[in-house]
Amino acid sequence: MNxxxxxxxxxxxxxxxxxxxxxxxxxxxxxxxxxxxxxxVLLGGASIDVHGVPLTEEAVETAKASDAVLMGxxxxxxxTSPWYKLEPSKRPEAGLLxxxxxxxxxxxxxxxxxxxxxxxxxxxxxxxxxxxxxMIIVRELTGGLYFGERKTVEENGxxxxxxxxTYNENEIRRIAVKAFDIAMKRSKKVTSVDKANxxxxxxxxxxxxxxxxxxxxxxxxxxxLVDNCAMQLVHNPGQFDVILTENMFGDILSDEASMxxxxxxxxxxxxxxxxxxxxxxxxxxxxxxxxxxGIANPLATILSAAMMLRYSLDLDKEADAVEAAVQKVLTEGxxxxxxxxxxxxxxxxxxxxxxxxxxx
Amino acid sequence: MNxxxxxxxxxxxxxxxxxxxxxxxxxxxxxxxxxxxxxxVLLGGASIDVHGVPLTEEAVETAKASDAVLMGxxxxxxxTSPWYKLEPSKRPEAGLLxxxxxxxxxxxxxxxxxxxxxxxxxxxxxxxxxxxxxMIIVRELTGGLYFGERKTVEENGxxxxxxxxTYNENEIRRIAVKAFDIAMKRSKKVTSVDKANxxxxxxxxxxxxxxxxxxxxxxxxxxxLVDNCAMQLVHNPGQFDVILTENMFGDILSDEASMxxxxxxxxxxxxxxxxxxxxxxxxxxxxxxxxxxGIANPLATILSAAMMLRYSLDLDKEADAVEAAVQKVLTEGxxxxxxxxxxxxxxxxxxxxxxxxxxx
Ligand SMILES: CC(C)[C@H](C(=O)O)[C@@H](O)C(=O)O
Ligand SMILES: CC(C)[C@H](C(=O)O)[C@@H](O)C(=O)O
Numbered sequence: 001m002n003x004x005x006x007x008x009x010x011x012x013x014x015x016x017x018x019x020x021x022x023x024x025x026x027x028x029x030x031x032x033x034x035x036x037x038x039x040x041v042l043l044g045g046a047s048i049d050v051h052g053v054p055l056t057e058e059a060v061e062t063a064k065a066s067d068a069v070l071m072g073x074x075x076x077x078x079x080t081s082p083w084y085k086l087e088p089s090k091r092p093e094a095g096l097l098x099x100x101x102x103x104x105x106x107x108x109x110x111x112x113x114x115x116x117x118x119x120x121x122x123x124x125x126x127x128x129x130x131x132x133x134x135m136i137i138v139r140e141l142t143g144g145l146y147f148g149e150r151k152t153v154e155e156n157g158x159x160x161x162x163x164x165x166t167y168n169e170n171e172i173r174r175i176a177v178k179a180f181d182i183a184m185k186r187s188k189k190v191t192s193v194d195k196a197n198x199x200x201x202x203x204x205x206x207x208x209x210x211x212x213x214x215x216x217x218x219x220x221x222x223x224x225l226v227d228n229c230a231m232q233l234v235h236n237p238g239q240f241d242v243i244l245t246e247n248m249f250g251d252i253l254s255d256e257a258s259m260x261x262x263x264x265x266x267x268x269x270x271x272x273x274x275x276x277x278x279x280x281x282x283x284x285x286x287x288x289x290x291x292x293x294g295i296a297n298p299l300a301t302i303l304s305a306a307m308m309l310r311y312s313l314d315l316d317k318e319a320d321a322v323e324a325a326v327q328k329v330l331t332e333g334x335x336x337x338x339x340x341x342x343x344x345x346x347x348x349x350x351x352x353x354x355x356x357x358x359x360x
Numbered sequence: 361m362n363x364x365x366x367x368x369x370x371x372x373x374x375x376x377x378x379x380x381x382x383x384x385x386x387x388x389x390x391x392x393x394x395x396x397x398x399x400x401v402l403l404g405g406a407s408i409d410v411h412g413v414p415l416t417e418e419a420v421e422t423a424k425a426s427d428a429v430l431m432g433x434x435x436x437x438x439x440t441s442p443w444y445k446l447e448p449s450k451r452p453e454a455g456l457l458x459x460x461x462x463x464x465x466x467x468x469x470x471x472x473x474x475x476x477x478x479x480x481x482x483x484x485x486x487x488x489x490x491x492x493x494x495m496i497i498v499r500e501l502t503g504g505l506y507f508g509e510r511k512t513v514e515e516n517g518x519x520x521x522x523x524x525x526t527y528n529e530n531e532i533r534r535i536a537v538k539a540f541d542i543a544m545k546r547s548k549k550v551t552s553v554d555k556a557n558x559x560x561x562x563x564x565x566x567x568x569x570x571x572x573x574x575x576x577x578x579x580x581x582x583x584x585l586v587d588n589c590a591m592q593l594v595h596n597p598g599q600f601d602v603i604l605t606e607n608m609f610g611d612i613l614s615d616e617a618s619m620x621x622x623x624x625x626x627x628x629x630x631x632x633x634x635x636x637x638x639x640x641x642x643x644x645x646x647x648x649x650x651x652x653x654g655i656a657n658p659l660a661t662i663l664s665a666a667m668m669l670r671y672s673l674d675l676d677k678e679a680d681a682v683e684a685a686v687q688k689v690l691t692e693g694x695x696x697x698x699x700x701x702x703x704x705x706x707x708x709x710x711x712x713x714x715x716x717x718x719x720x
Contacts, residue, residue: 093557093558097558122485123484123485123488123594123595124483124484124485125482125483125484125485128483145525145558145559146558150559150560150561151560152560152563152564158528158529158530159528159529159564160526160527160528160529160564161526161527161528161559161560161561161563161564161565162524162525162526162560162561163524163525163559163560163561164522164523164524164525165505165522165523165524165525166520166521166522167520167521168518168519168520168521169518169519169520170518195608195611197453198453198457198505198506199505199510199521199523200510200511200512200521200522200523201510201521201522201523203512203521204512204519204520204521205521226611226612227611227612227615228615230590230612230613230615230616230619231615231616231618231619231624232619233616234483234594234616234619234620235483235619248555249612251555251586251587252586252587252590252609252612253590254587255587255588255590255591256590256591256593256594256616258591259590259591259592259594259595260594264591
């Protein structure tokens, strides 16, 4: 089959890791007889350099015309990168929020999984890890505080700033449906996280999630307050299957969960709209400090490409093959420096990409 | 000296643990020649039972007329406790928010400290703990999303809920000053946590914190995004000294930090206004599941009483004595069940209170 893929290399280590993912996708094409055409899209620093703004209308159109978007990472050291040319209030956050909205990517899926081989990197003790953990955070991505009205005003010499957290029931319903659909393919448990003891938006959240749950009698629904969830992720991560939450809570909790695995360099993510279309990117950042050194871990991006094959292109067999290749390479003892351990074989970004491609 | 102390036993294990703190305070009076008079104040379930509302005007007046407030814990199992008589929207959260506002308790201090003796309870690996950690979270407590306008409206059959996050520069300044004052007595480092890459309120926060920092040239100021901070608490808690943040972020991060110590039953907190007045309470909740069993750990409440002696009553020597007694009892190997470990001597709530009192 032929597919159009938009590539956003982005900032920092982005271009290096996207190159390895592309290498792996090329091998998938060769092995399974597909053809992917790639179109590059500028976002963040790369776009500011060329166009003076972090995202252009044209870039959005190119992304929309594709079957899926694969992204490296956005963000740079604000003091040295082109970001610095923009007013802080014009940055949020250099095109990321704008592209999420323009493509209607309301569902952000972030798996946080502990690889058996990488238990050593996990910051938690053996007895807390228990039998390991494997959760997915389903974060609402186009509503809430990030997209509410905001203003900064001065009155009688006193400056006041306001942000607004708004959710309507339709926005909540569609993300809840996504979470329950995903739970049906997993361990059938949804933990919906809110602050319903204080916030109106959280009380509506809880009500709508309960309505949606009625259509999924096989799924166990549990509500958890966000402060408690932040504790439970450290205390007993094994209790979670699907965590469903709003934008800001999801931002905080998904990063905490990534760090709890100890191997954020391994974690992929998908941001989906109502169709099969999605944007795929590693959970980690642009790591400007190691950009260009050839040591970045490309596995999160390669696994994001696998998610893309599965969710947007319906190529399940191919996605399985990529994931199996990653598993194989880990079992064989290859590691980039971020997950390096005694007795393992250290490799660079390109070598890691080669190792995966060879195993497909 | 004579002092008036308002006691809020509260719900769940609250009455049991407050009784032990009172026992310890009585011993402090005896040893150091003070006299404390106590007045009981109803809040939460206890107040709903008697007055039908979680907080009365009268209770606020009693609290205001005292030199400080010592609280057990508020909260119950919503299905069985008197809380259930209230509409969810009337609960927030059963008087806690109202009393914070009425007493103007804008500065919430929550130490998160790893006791050498309790390293075994910490969920983190030895190599992550390193030389241990000792931080204090300074959380703004009367502004932000918790106290902003909220509404739930229906339009064309679609329900929308709105919460508002507002901060003015004066609210930010006074909490920042608190944080820097505290940092001056500690390791002179402030980490201010916000989401300035997205929120207007966070950009104002950052600006005002930077202004305040100019008056404290000895203190190192660092800004950190909230999602990153949630990661760093798990990855390298030893990097923090004072964490300064707004209400909601502080709620989430302080609970995460408590859990990272592994001994939330040991952690005290203080909520202060612009004077010396404050409300002191353990960081943990009301634990309705173990209420009345005589096994709750009273140490967090006893340590909160020590904070009260220090911050509100200026009785530093007495505060030191209480803290030293707690340290001594731990060193001698006494443990309540929540922090019990092999080879230690398990004791109940009352016994633990006795042990501390005896050592003062
Ligand atoms: C860069 C920032 C705006 C973004 C967010 O908070 O959504 C990032 O932290 C993420 O989680 O993708
Ligand atoms: C009960 C709740 C309203 C409260 C809060 O979030 O402030 C609690 O979690 C706390 O941190 O004291």
